Amino acid sequence: MDWFTGIVVYLLIWWTALFAVLPIGTRPVEEPDPEAGGWRGAPTQPHLLRKIIGTTVLATVLWFGAYALIESDLISFRDGWLAYQGPSGR
Template sequence: MAIQISTWLAIYFVLWWVMLFVTLPFGVRSQHEDGVGAPGTDPGAPILTRMGRKLIWTTILSAIVFGIGLAAYHAGYLSIERLSKMMGMPF
């Protein structure tokens, strides 16, 4: 069964958003941790989020995970028949 490119793009898009939420907490320092903060702001507010780096890392990580999934699909490990058989569901 062949999968169209639109399906691959949709899978990558969803995977990219999941990876974004995985990478968001890394490297964030709060105002409370640094002892610096503007009056009237939440002490847990981040000082510098470095979103550019996080977007780059998100793209790299999602491309790696997507490549592993694509290789597993082409090797036959992610076929619908195999997965339904493993779960004991008739296909």
């Protein structure tokens, strides 16, 4: 995996992990004020910095796992039973 592909894979993993981490620990506002722009689903304290740090740690661990899997010959689309055989079946 070259550096550009590694960055793209990391960003994809990071965004996916962010959407998985965002709802953890949120509590809705008990009595929202519609005149002030309050909404009943808005969290009281979203703790965004904590969630971004947690997402970064989780994405880094998952990226290293993906990197190890990609760099190993455990799964390969060039050799073995996952390889593309082409129209001739060779």
